[in-house]
Amino acid sequence: MTKRSVAHATFTIERHYDATPARVFAAFATREAKARWFSGPPEWGPAEGGMDFRVGGRETSRGGPKGGTVHAFDAIYQDIVPNERIVFSYDMHLDETRISVSLTTIEFKPEAGGTRLVFTEQGAFLDGYDDAGGREHGWGEALKQLGCALQQAA
Amino acid sequence: MTDRSVVHATITVERTYRASPKRVFAAWSSKEALLSWGLPGEGWISGYERFDFRVGGNDRSHFGPAGGETYVNDTTYLDIVPDARIVSAGSMTSAGTRLSAGLMTVEFQAAGNGGCHLVMTEQGAFLDGHDLPENHEAGWNEMLDKLGDHLARDQAAA
Numbered sequence: 001m002t003k004r005s006v007a008h009a010t011f012t013i014e015r016h017y018d019a020t021p022a023r024v025f026a027a028f029a030t031r032e033a034k035a036r037w038f039s040g041p042p043e044w045g046p047a048e049g050g051m052d053f054r055v056g057g058r059e060t061s062r063g064g065p066k067g068g069t070v071h072a073f074d075a076i077y078q079d080i081v082p083n084e085r086i087v088f089s090y091d092m093h094l095d096e097t098r099i100s101v102s103l104t105t106i107e108f109k110p111e112a113g114g115t116r117l118v119f120t121e122q123g124a125f126l127d128g129y130d131d132a133g134g135r136e137h138g139w140g141e142a143l144k145q146l147g148c149a150l151q152q153a154a
Numbered sequence: 155m156t157d158r159s160v161v162h163a164t165i166t167v168e169r170t171y172r173a174s175p176k177r178v179f180a181a182w183s184s185k186e187a188l189l190s191w192g193l194p195g196e197g198w199i200s201g202y203e204r205f206d207f208r209v210g211g212n213d214r215s216h217f218g219p220a221g222g223e224t225y226v227n228d229t230t231y232l233d234i235v236p237d238a239r240i241v242s243a244g245s246m247t248s249a250g251t252r253l254s255a256g257l258m259t260v261e262f263q264a265a266g267n268g269g270c271h272l273v274m275t276e277q278g279a280f281l282d283g284h285d286l287p288e289n290h291e292a293g294w295n296e297m298l299d300k301l302g303d304h305l306a307r308d309q310a311a312a
Contacts (some may be wrong), residue, residue, distance in 0.1 A: 004238050007261050008275050039287050078245045078255040087255045087279055087304050089243030094305050101232045101241045103257040105279045120162050122277035124259045
């Protein structure tokens with residue numbers, strides 16, 4: 001039997017984007033827009049999944065190296081305030097193993113020249129498979145990609 | 155327009171019970187048991203519209219002081235390790251207004267003399283000033299004391 005453990009941690013990432021809150025919010029609100037920045041390394045190819053962007057709706061995304069470990073993201077939207085806030089819970093699996101469960105809050109605040117995005121993750125990292133540091137790095141990279149996607153679309 | 159705000163907080167409440175992890179877990183996984191201890195105040199009432207204790211299943215329950223405000227809790231179970239752990243996520247609303255969203259971890263650890271040490275962690279996002287971490291912490295303290303009474307009654311009946 002696996003030794004069970006839970007490590008709880010909270011981290012916050014803030015970013016400025018030269019785009020209106022409506023445009024930054026839109027990058028989270030459809031599968032097409034989100035796929036432009038929320039994805040694995042290019043060699044993984046496109047992820048499989050779907051998005052039902054409404055409170056109580058679910059989002060799934062599955063991908064990974066060809067023939068390797070499947071990384072699965074399964075989310076449930078808990079709160080949506082158009083152009084202002086998204087709260088979702090999600091769990092991550094590596095193949096069949098659940099490695100974490102988290103609550104994520106994304107706030108979109110207007111500021112001079114664009115938007116301040118405040119990303120807060122409250123995570124429960126299970127049985128030692130992952131930790132807050134690794135997750136913070138991963139989301140930091142994704143939010144950098146989001147900046148690139150917004151610039152390209154401008 | 156409402157002024158939007160989010161307060162993030164982590165609440166941890168612990169108890170040691172004179173009951174096995176299996177029995178304490180059972181009190182979190184049956185609707186009847188939850189209804190007998192899961193109320194934060196005297197004179198409060200509650201009920202379930204839906205109860206589905208399995209990974210991916212969801213519960214909808216309502217609770218509140220008799221004749222007063224009714225709170226609706228929507229919860230989805232995300233991780234269940236029998237007799238050891240339950241993780242769920244959900245939100246609370248009242249009259250259509252969302253008050254909070256949260257992630258709940260309940261750990262059931264073997265303690266001395268066949269007892270159980272319970273560690274409950276709520277990682278909450280409290281929305282727009284409608285609710286406060288202190289309210290949840292007080293509610294959980296009340297409920298976990300009631301859980302102790304429930305386990306003692308359950309033991310006496312066995």
